[in-house]
Amino acid sequence: MPQKARAAIVDKSEAEFRIADVEIDEPGPHEVRVKLVATGLCHTDLAVRDGVLPANFPVVLGHEGAGVVEAAGAHVHDLKEGDRVVLSYGSCGDCRPCMEGDPAYCDHFTDLNFLNKRLGSDKPVLGGEVNGAFFQQSSFATFAIAHERNVVKVPDEAPLKLLGPLGCGIQTGAGAVLNTLAPRAGTSIAVSGVGSVGLSAVMAAKLAGCHPIIAIDMQEERLKLASELGATHTINAGDGEVPEMVRKIAPEGVDAVIECSGAKPAAAIA
Template sequence: MVRAKGGPLQIEDVELGEPRAEEVLVRTVASGICHTDIIVRDQVLPPGPPAILGHEGAGVVEAVGSQVHGLAPGDHVVLAPVSCSACRNCLRGHPMNCDSFTALNFGGRRADGSTAYRDSTGAELNAHFFGQSSFSNHVIVPQRGAVKVPTEAPLELLGPLGCGLQTGAGAVLSALAPPAGSSIVVFGAGGVGLAAVMAAVIAGCDPIIAVDLNASRLDTAVELGATHAVRAADDTVEQIQAITRGGADFALDAVGLPATLRQAVTALNIGGTAGLVGANAVGQEVSLDLMHLLFGRTVKGIVEGDTVPALFIPRLVELFLRGRFPFDKIIERYPFSEINTAIEDAETGRAIKPVVLY
């Protein structure tokens, strides 16, 4: 857990309550490290410390509540963000735009304000992060946050499908849904951006342009199917316009800075769509050319790929098993005891998608 703003994660004994009627007890096998874990540790976003973070967990069901259906002890699951299932967006099939998304996933508590987690002194802990707090050997999760996956899939690799990989792939396949042959540019070749590149291959996009400052990550993007790699520079937009002969049909900002979103929008052709999946802090603003937008261009904010996790995560697993979504190529594994090293490697760019193994 993290006990101070910006401090290291500490491994401690924690008391975990019993699952409620609609909850599941899961033994965590592995958890990915996400940029969101880091900015919450640094208190850019809530919940505050002491808190148990982690939200890309995968594990094995050990117990289920009395009202849980479709899950049983022994099932393999990927843990995903939670939603209320009752608001207008949930009912319309957009649970990642849930009216209560922030409260349920960043509140550090169950919806009723309680917590299943206490430290060795009995003090309550902020947890239930994204419904899971997967930086823990065992977690209590709502049934709707546990997605059953085939046992033949390597469970130690699957955790990032719950957030980063779902976000990038879903942004392309679900939110933007480019027709085959569409041009697309992806800003940022981290885990989210590379998932978007792999999804663009699945969608049949051409060209697929990856933009990043890191040359080795651009090489990885090409290995995963990008047709062009552009080193971020002052003339990035001009390079994209030259490759696409006027502008991209779709652009995805997986960085989340005002400068990259502005470039993503500017690089669009008439009628093009830019998606934003990256974010770094509340209150950032971006200026855009209104006349440029007027000619049919769209800017779309996308949370967690705008997917239905219970449907989309099994789809990604199936694509992986068929060799069409080779996300294993971007994963670096660490023992749980080295979680702070894994986080440091994520911050410095030494690892694209670190995963800690329990």
């Protein structure tokens, strides 16, 4: 039986979110239906809404969902009703990057995350004309269908209201440092732009023993938070030439720069 739900629909590029009733298909053999408790709002959602990234409209966006499994398909073995979970991005599991343990580089990433292709089924997730399966979740809704590949169980006592961003922003920043950069203790690092992704990179750099950890931003309150979370130095990019200010802290420059601001001048420096 389809599940009735409320969802935030974007009808066309640059339109406002519109709250409406939708019908969500029942979970397929490898899927779960999740009752959402909270979801993060990521810049990617807004870039898709505004037509900067690929999209099929009308669409239900949202890709940082956290909630409780409410129904599980017949072939789902690691998840059951009542499990508390966080949702992340979709990946096929069969292509070479997926087989080699790099699902973020899945050959089908665009189809499975941006273009509403439901993994393992041609049946649409949502009734009517509305596109779902955004990042295999479309979490801007009261219920979501997710594939077992993009669902991670969390402890029962974990605060679900806070955990949605684990599925995108936090793992993006932390993963860039811990998995891609894989720094040795003592690696010097600068993080440009300390929103949720950059702050996660700062926390990961601290965890990895990086030094110095230089946070760069234009907002003082973000820099203050970065200091609390592990930055050893902060630079307000509005105060002058950033490379010079970095060299005052690290005379030979830094070993690594993580660029999280999306600002063109920052990318040029990195």
